[in-house]
Amino acid sequence: DTEVTQTPKHLVMGMTNKKSLKCEQHMGHRAMYWYKQKAKKPPELMFVYSYEKLSINESVPSRFSPECPNSSLLNLHLHALQPEDSALYLCASSQGIVNTEAFFGQGTRLTVV
Amino acid sequence: AQSVTQLDSHVSVSEGTPVLLRCNYSSSYSPSLFWYVQHPNKGLQLLLKYTSAATLVKGINGFEAEFKKSETSFHLTKPSAHMSDAAEYFCVVKVKSGANNLFFGTGTRLTVIP
Helix, strand or coil: CCCEEEECCEEEECCCCEEEEEEEECCCCCEEEEEEECCCCCCEEEEEEECCEEEEECCCCCCEEEEEEECCEEEEEEECCCHHHCEEEEEEEECCCCCCCCEECCCEEEEEC | CCEEEECCCEEEEECCCCEEECEEEECCCCCEEEEEEECCCCCEEEEEEECCCCCEEECHHHCEEEEECCCCEEEEEECCCCHHHCEEEEEEEECCCCCCCEEECCCEEEEEEC
């Protein structure tokens, strides 16, 4: 199994809603990542988890809250988002942080209305 | 400091002709280099990687890239373009030190003309 699975594929939410994005991998990878990608732009790193501990937070607003319940799962909790947060949210995993390639999920297309 | 420059934001080729997508990098350390492809509204798929072994790297779908340290380049090539190759391509550099060590180029959109 070389897949990173993200759910849902599409999400429309209001600015007062609370929702969660989910990511799962069964490759035994110990590093997991959240990226945000706007149209026609490269992905921007949001968070990095290493061995289920948050190791990087790229100055992301607190309305985005990551969670890593175990080594296979990564969640992104969303609350009080703004329309400019609409984007493709990509999850990725890698065997480690150093010198290994990242495997990406298909992404969640988020629209904030 | 690390950075990646993709020299062309858009490349257009005819089906069956060669593809060349250019990438230059700068890195203070010996880098690992990757090419990813992204089809519309999809995630990123790894095409190939260079991690200090052979300088000519073969990837999936007939793509290959050559690491040239003297030119700090890692250009992506394919002998014959297929319609299904139309997508966005990202060159990515990864350095060995520092946790946030994945640096993306701005991407090259490849169009294949029938």
